[in-house]
Amino acid sequence: xxxxxxxxxxxxxxxxxxxxxxxxxxxxxxxxxxxxxxxxxxxxxxxxxxxxxxxxxxxxxxxxxxxxxxxxxxxxxxxxxxxxxxxxxxxxxxxxxxxxxxxxxxxxxxxxxxxxxxxxxxxxxxxxxxxxxxxxxxxxxxxxxxxxxxxxxxxxxxxxxxxxxxxxxxxxxxxxxxxxxxxxxxxxxxxxxxxxxxxxxxxxxxxxxxxxxxxxxxxxxxxxxxxxxxxxxxxxxxxxxxxxxxxxxxxxxxxxxxxxxxxxxxxxxxxxxxxxxxxxxxxxxxxxxxxxxxxxxxxxxxxxxxxxxxxxxxxxxxxxxxxxxxxxxxxxxxxxxxxxxxxxxxxxxxxxxxxxxxxxxxxxxxxxxxxxxxxxxxxxxxxxxxxxxxxxxxxxxxxxxxxxxxxxxxxxxxxxxxxxxxxxxxxxxxxxxxxxxxxxxxxxxxxxxxxxxxxxxxxxxxxxxxxxxxxxxxxxxxxxxxxxxxxxxxxxxxxxxxxxxxxxxxxxxxxxxxxxxxxxxxxxxxxxxxxxxxxxxxxxxxxxxxxxxxxxxxxxxxxxxxxxxxxxxxxxxxxxxxxxxxxxxxxxxxxxxxxxxxxxxxxxxxxxxxxxxxxxxxxxxxxxxxxxxxxxxxxxxxxxxxxxxxxxxxxxxxxxxxxxxxxxxxxxxxxxxxxxxxxxxxxxxxxxxxxxxxxxxxxxxxxxxxxxxxxxxxxxxxxxxxxxxxxxxxxxxxxxxxxxxxxxxxxxxxxxxxxxxxxxxxxxxxxxxxxxxxxxxxxxxxxxxx
Numbered sequence: 001x002x003x004x005x006x007x008x009x010x011x012x013x014x015x016x017x018x019x020x021x022x023x024x025x026x027x028x029x030x031x032x033x034x035x036x037x038x039x040x041x042x043x044x045x046x047x048x049x050x051x052x053x054x055x056x057x058x059x060x061x062x063x064x065x066x067x068x069x070x071x072x073x074x075x076x077x078x079x080x081x082x083x084x085x086x087x088x089x090x091x092x093x094x095x096x097x098x099x100x101x102x103x104x105x106x107x108x109x110x111x112x113x114x115x116x117x118x119x120x121x122x123x124x125x126x127x128x129x130x131x132x133x134x135x136x137x138x139x140x141x142x143x144x145x146x147x148x149x150x151x152x153x154x155x156x157x158x159x160x161x162x163x164x165x166x167x168x169x170x171x172x173x174x175x176x177x178x179x180x181x182x183x184x185x186x187x188x189x190x191x192x193x194x195x196x197x198x199x200x201x202x203x204x205x206x207x208x209x210x211x212x213x214x215x216x217x218x219x220x221x222x223x224x225x226x227x228x229x230x231x232x233x234x235x236x237x238x239x240x241x242x243x244x245x246x247x248x249x250x251x252x253x254x255x256x257x258x259x260x261x262x263x264x265x266x267x268x269x270x271x272x273x274x275x276x277x278x279x280x281x282x283x284x285x286x287x288x289x290x291x292x293x294x295x296x297x298x299x300x301x302x303x304x305x306x307x308x309x310x311x312x313x314x315x316x317x318x319x320x321x322x323x324x325x326x327x328x329x330x331x332x333x334x335x336x337x338x339x340x341x342x343x344x345x346x347x348x349x350x351x352x353x354x355x356x357x358x359x360x361x362x363x364x365x366x367x368x369x370x371x372x373x374x375x376x377x378x379x380x381x382x383x384x385x386x387x388x389x390x391x392x393x394x395x396x397x398x399x400x401x402x403x404x405x406x407x408x409x410x411x412x413x414x415x416x417x418x419x420x421x422x423x424x425x426x427x428x429x430x431x432x433x434x435x436x437x438x439x440x441x442x443x444x445x446x447x448x449x450x451x452x453x454x455x456x457x458x459x460x461x462x463x464x465x466x467x468x469x470x471x472x473x474x475x476x477x478x479x480x481x482x483x484x485x486x487x488x489x490x491x492x493x494x495x496x497x498x499x500x501x502x503x504x505x506x507x508x509x510x511x512x513x514x515x516x517x518x519x520x521x522x523x524x525x526x527x528x529x530x531x532x533x534x535x536x537x538x539x540x541x542x543x544x545x546x547x548x549x550x551x552x553x554x555x556x557x558x559x560x561x562x563x564x565x566x567x568x569x570x571x572x573x574x575x576x577x578x579x580x581x582x583x584x585x586x587x588x589x590x591x592x593x594x595x596x597x598x599x600x601x602x603x604x605x606x607x608x609x610x611x612x613x614x615x616x617x618x619x620x621x622x623x624x625x626x627x628x629x630x631x632x633x634x635x636x637x638x639x640x641x642x643x644x645x646x647x648x649x650x651x652x653x654x655x656x657x658x659x660x661x662x663x664x665x666x667x668x669x670x671x672x673x674x675x676x677x678x679x680x681x682x683x684x685x686x687x688x689x690x691x692x693x694x695x696x697x698x699x700x701x702x703x704x705x706x707x708x709x710x711x712x713x714x715x716x717x718x719x720x721x722x723x724x725x726x727x728x729x730x731x732x733x734x735x736x737x738x739x740x741x742x743x744x745x746x747x748x749x750x751x752x753x754x755x756x757x758x759x760x761x762x763x764x765x766x767x768x769x770x771x772x773x774x775x776x777x778x779x780x781x782x783x784x785x786x
Contacts, residue, residue: 005132017347021357032384034372035357037173037322039239041294043276044287047238050279054272063268066259067094067247071274074281075247079230082205083219093255094277095262096269098203098233098246103129104265105229105248108257109197110135114164116199119150120365121324123173123201127365135164139365144315144326148175152186159190165197168217171204174364174371175324176317178208181215188217188224197254198228203246204320206237206288209296212318218249229254236320237288238280243273295321298374298381305385306372309392321375324361328368333395340395343367344632344648353394354387362631406654408625409464411516414661417499419524421733428504431511435459435489448484449473451529451599452539452586457484462492464626468518471624471665472602486528492516503733508532518626519663522604526584527733529599533586534739540587540746543729546580546596546681547571549777553580553596553681555754557728558689559715563761563769567689569613570770572671579668579677584731587683587750594683594753602665607656608637619671620656620664629658636660685776686750688758697764698772698785703751707744709758757784 017035024031042048054060066072072092079085095101102125110116112134118126120139127137140158142148155166168187171178179187191198200217208214218225233246248258268274299317306314306325314325333340335353340346343360347370350356361369374381423431438461445466448457455476458469476482486508492515499514501524510528512521526541533539544555545568554571558564571577582603585596607628610616620628629635632648635658640646647655656662668677688701688709701709713725726735727743757776759769775784 017351017357017359020351024351024355029355031351031355031357032376032380032387033357034374034376034381034384035359037236037320037373037375038241039236039291039321039375040377041239041287041291043240043243044238044280044284046283047240047276047279050283051243051272051276054275059271059275061271063271063274065263065268066255067092067269068271068274068278071278071281074278075249078281079216079218079249083216085216085218085225087249088252090252091255092247092249093258093262094245094247094269094274095258096246096266097244098201098231098235099125100244100262100266100269101233101246101248101258102199102201102231103132104258104261105199105231105254106130106133106135107261108254110164113162115160115162116164117155117158117166117196119148119154119168119172121148121172121174121361121369122167122365123169124363126167126169136162138163141365142175142177144313147315148172148177148324149179149183150187152190155187155190159194159196163194163196165199166191167199167201169201170217171202171208171214171317171319173204173320174322174359174361174366174369175315176320176322177315178212178214178317178319181213181220184215184217185220188220188228192224192227196227198224199231200228201231203232204236205232207292207295207321208319209292209299210318214319226251234277234280238277239287239291240273240276240280243270243276245269245273245277295374298376298378299323301378302372302374302381302385305389309389312392321373323372323374324366324369325372326368327370327392330392330395331368332398334398335391335394335396339398341653343370345652346370348646350388350391354384354391356384356387356391404622406621406625406628407623408628408630408654409467409516410627410630411464411518413499413515413517414627414659415517416520416523417501417512417515417517419501419503419733421503421505421527423502423504425504425506427502428507428509431502432489432509434494435491435511438491438494448476448482450476451525452533452541452597453537454486454529454532455482455484456525456528457487458490459487460490460492462490462516464516465490465492465518465521468624468626468665469521472522472600472604474599474601485532486510488512488521488525488528490521503528503531505531505734519604523731524733526731529586530731531734534742534746538589538746540589540743540750541584541729541731542587542596542750543584543727543731545582546585546598548578548580548678548681549574550576551682552684552777553594554685554687554777555585555596555683556687556689557710559713559725559728561715562689562691563759563766564689566612566766567687567769567773570766571773572676578675579671580679580681584729585681587746589746589749589753592753594750596681596683598679601667603668605664605666606660607662607664608658608660610656616666617656619666622670623664623666625662625664627659627662628654628656628664629662630654634659683750683754686754686756687773688756689761690758691761693762695758695760695762697760697768699758700781700785701756701758703748703756706751706756706758707747710747711740711744 021031021033076087106129110133115136115138116130117138120141130137140150140154217228229250234240303316311329343362347360359371443461445460488510490512497513502511530541544557556564581598587594587596637658710727713728772784
């Protein structure tokens with residue numbers, strides 16, 4: 001339903017922390033918020049009066065898209081007065097906040113894959129904006145001992161032929177670092193010589209301390225000015241965060257491009273806010289001096305107190321209104337069972353136990369640190385630092401034990417790609433040539449596996465897909481002259497193609513391009529095997545949970561949400577029940593017997609099963625995993641977010657519940673031992689599941705009715721719509737009428753051997769269904785059907 005680019009971004013961590021603090025306050029908890037970056041001073045009276053005047057004079061209509069003339073002129077005058085730089089009116093554009101200006105700029109200058117250098121620690125939105133603009137963020141890690149500033153050497157190493165821009169946040173959020181003129185000159189000279197656009201985010205330019213003289217990048221020389229875009233606004237210097245006025249100043253060509261983008265998105269900024277900003281830039285600046293003086297006192301006090309906490313280091317910032325102390329010496333400490341492993345865990349601990357909201361440094365690309373804002377009253381800062389100090393002194397070291405890291409691979413793509421199931425021979429040959437051209441000797445992996453007697457050969461340049469392939473399936477014979485029945489090319493890094501899959505039934509060749517997402521490779525291969533086995537060997541593939549009760553096999557078939565998995569899990573707890581398969585079985589018919597085989601070595605399971613079955617956690621810990629979430633920004637578990645009960649916030653290195661897309665390859669023997677698992681079972685019962693308010697609780701179905709239900713394959717999506725998956729089997733690649741008829745014939749064979757029952761979770765409880773199944777197994781069908 002959502003665009004793929006949404007998977008790349010999360011909510012702003014600063015706003016999320018603030019929301020948690022507000023929720024706690026609503027519960028009556030005295031939370032001191034040092035997380036949000038906005039001045040606690042009111043907007044100056046003269047500015048508010050200008051806004052009120054605009055309303056009274058009915059200046060409430062659309063304005064010019066790029067901003068009113070009066071405001072642009074006042075911006076030009078302010079820049080000239082402060083930094084001696086002259087811009088023309090068509091080199092200025094006003095937007096709905098500096099964040100909006102910066103986003104529009106990224107959209108205007110970045111092409112797909114072009115790189116933007118971002119010094120770290122960085123403001124949380126920089127990499128997200130670059131990603132949304134289809135650019136690639138490249139980070140330079142700065143050092144605390146160097147004042148969190150990049151050096152010419154750092155910059156030179158990061159530049160390559162694909163580098164488009166450098167983001168220079170000066171003064172810096174979150175570190176408060178400010179660059180000297182000579183430092184700016186060295187960095188800017190390199191950037192301009194290399195043809196980079198300098199994106200100068202100077203929104204904190206007025207908030208500098210200790211008599212520091214701030215220099216705008218644009219003031220260095222005309223050459224730098226022509227290759228830079230300055231981003232600024234009224235939010236920080238004039239305490240106008242809610243008025244949402246920002247601007248970009250730069251070369252006319254870029255400003256015109258931003259103007260085009262803005263005309264199709266936000267259009268003009270608020271007319272009232274623009275009038276107020278005219279007064280901000282053109283009126284008295286005395287309130288800024290008062291604010292700077294107060295901020296400096298708070299910074300001095302907070303910095304002193306932080307450095308009194310044992311084992312804490314803290315660079316003394318010269319700009320903005322943040323301190324960025326290093327608390328990493330307290331990682332692997334705990335209080336009342338709450339262990340701190342990282343900055344998220346520390347922020348969670350301080351919020352819960354000290355009732356102080358801070359922002360974890362990991363949000364800024366610097367996990368050893370946390371960000372504290374001193375844009376709060378001195379009274380609040382005093383109380384906050386007392387609480388923080390007390391909380392830190394309560395922590396005790398945790399005895400370190402060797403922790404086995406999770407064997408987890410994160411793939412760029414986490415969604416299935418579209419499959420073309422019937423390509424021509426000509427297209428197949430062209431795709432083979434294209435695939436082999438992108439797989440060189442140094443990045444080529446090949447392995448044959450045996451799936452239901454069918455030899456499938458994988459050819460890939462993805463170590464991850466190759467690794468999971470070996471983990472998942474049984475190996476084929478190792479003779480070098482063995483000819484596979486089918487071949488799949490899985491080519492991840494292939495230029496000029498969108499993620500997609502193809503299949504040619506005549507040659508039994510499949511292609512899987514631009515994705516290392518293993519579940520779909522597995523599904524694609526299962527579809528190939530089904531295509532071969534059903535055509536050549538009359539082996540019937542059934543999508544079902546399968547188990548064996550006292551030597552007799554049972555298949556459970558139905559859509560998600562019908563209680564099928566719950567029944568499967570409960571049945572497995574019984575002493576006489578053995579696990580067979582959790583997804584698909586291949587059935588061979590011998591006379592009056594239907595023998596179902598398991599074709600996979602491992603159970604591919606979604607890790608969010610731990611929500612219902614927490615006993616799986618230690619098993620997943622030791623399994624090979626894919627896309628297990630390790631960062632709060634990647635979490636898509638809305639229930640967890642609403643309940644404010646995040647393991648990642650508490651310092652856990654990963655969370656199995658955070659995503660529906662994370663999987664583990666679980667050894668079935670680990671569940672209850674090899675004696676509780678069978679690889680072949682003789683099917684004696686087929687149990688179908690549905691959920692509706694009308695149908696009866698249970699029915700014994702004849703073959704035509706059961707086949708009709710299966711063929712329809714109706715299930716409800718998470719959005720409430722109804723979809724049809726024939727035979728509840730998404731692995732079927734070929735869905736032609738003759739293949740559907742073939743499926744029907746196989747099920748007719750099955751239902752001559754194994755009786756079929758259908759249960760309705762819409763009118764029966766799980767316990768009632770379980771009792772009816774038990775009665776059928778015990779041979780008391782009459783009681784079950786009552």
